[in-house]
Amino acid sequence: xxxxxxxxxxxxxxxxxxxxxxxxxxxxxxxxxxKPNILIVEDEPALVEMLQYNLEKAAFRTEVxxxxxxxxxxxxxxxPDLVILDWMLPYISGxxxxxxxxxDPETRDLPVIMLTARGEESDRIRGLxxxxxxxxxxxxxxxxxxxxxxAVMRRTRPIFNSEALTYADVHMDLxxxxxxxxxxxxxxxxxxxxxxxxxxERPERVFEREQLLDHVWGLExxxxxxxxxxxxxxxxxxxxxxxxxDLIRTVRSAxxxxxxxxxx
Ligand code: CA
Numbered sequence: 001x002x003x004x005x006x007x008x009x010x011x012x013x014x015x016x017x018x019x020x021x022x023x024x025x026x027x028x029x030x031x032x033x034x035k036p037n038i039l040i041v042e043d044e045p046a047l048v049e050m051l052q053y054n055l056e057k058a059a060f061r062t063e064v065x066x067x068x069x070x071x072x073x074x075x076x077x078x079x080p081d082l083v084i085l086d087w088m089l090p091y092i093s094g095x096x097x098x099x100x101x102x103x104d105p106e107t108r109d110l111p112v113i114m115l116t117a118r119g120e121e122s123d124r125i126r127g128l129x130x131x132x133x134x135x136x137x138x139x140x141x142x143x144x145x146x147x148x149x150x151a152v153m154r155r156t157r158p159i160f161n162s163e164a165l166t167y168a169d170v171h172m173d174l175x176x177x178x179x180x181x182x183x184x185x186x187x188x189x190x191x192x193x194x195x196x197x198x199x200x201e202r203p204e205r206v207f208e209r210e211q212l213l214d215h216v217w218g219l220e221x222x223x224x225x226x227x228x229x230x231x232x233x234x235x236x237x238x239x240x241x242x243x244x245x246d247l248i249r250t251v252r253s254a255x256x257x258x259x260x261x262x263x264x
Contacts, residue, residue, distance in 0.1 A: 034194060034198060034215070035059055035060055035061040036082065036153060037062070037082075037215070038080060038081065038084060038149065039065060039071065039078070039080035039082070040052065040062055040063070040064050041066075041097065042064070042115065043090055047086075052064065054142035054143075054145065054146055067092065068089045068090070068093065068097040075101060075110070078211065079211055081110075081111075081202075082110070085098060085112055085113065085114050086114075086116070087117075088117065094114060095114075098132055111157065113132065113134045113145075113152055114134070115140075116137060117137070136148055157201075159200075160201065170196075170200065170239070170247065172200055174197075179193070179196065182241060182244060184241065186238050186239055188235065191216070191231050192231055192234050194216050195216050195232070195235055196239075198215055204258065205257060206254050206255050208255040209226075209228040213228060228256075232248060235248065245261065247259065249261060
């Protein structure tokens, strides 16, 4: 999987000329990684720039794909939290990309906002039938798109707007940074806190080590995927309580998930 990460990085840099700037941001403030990650799929550079600027100003993290094939690749590699998907794309249309996202059990629930220049009612219906959560007609104002993005996020991922995160008997208060399990305080280092927060926001989803590195640590190239194992171990030790189930599931050769399993 290290290979996938190495392959993906130059691709993402190529896709997104702002990546090097964002890299600097991540090093300055690692919390930026925990912002919801939005994939913009659009082949018009000016529109991409406008969307990136406005979404990042609205406290989202963005990634860009210029055609449908790249979109599907980025979706499986980085697991974004929402996709803004242009209808008219080279090679594979936005509608087809949306259908494929919906067909894959891994991405079935990924929120999608479809962009299109066509305003006809029949197209709108086709767009929604393909499984898009919302549909925005070009031209649109940046503030409208940001508002619609926030609305879809609120509806489909309410967890991103909460002040506290809860899963099973784990509770995380985001303002006081207090974590409890079964009402007992859990003491965590800053990395374990970010790791747990990322997983609490996306429970029961399996993340590869490389994906956790990108989201929790940022796009720094010199961290080994094994580092993730070290911090997962620390997180497990801090959260484990006698008689309570281990909430971190290790998926062999895949990665980790926060998951309460009913088996003994
Ligand atoms: Ca287009």
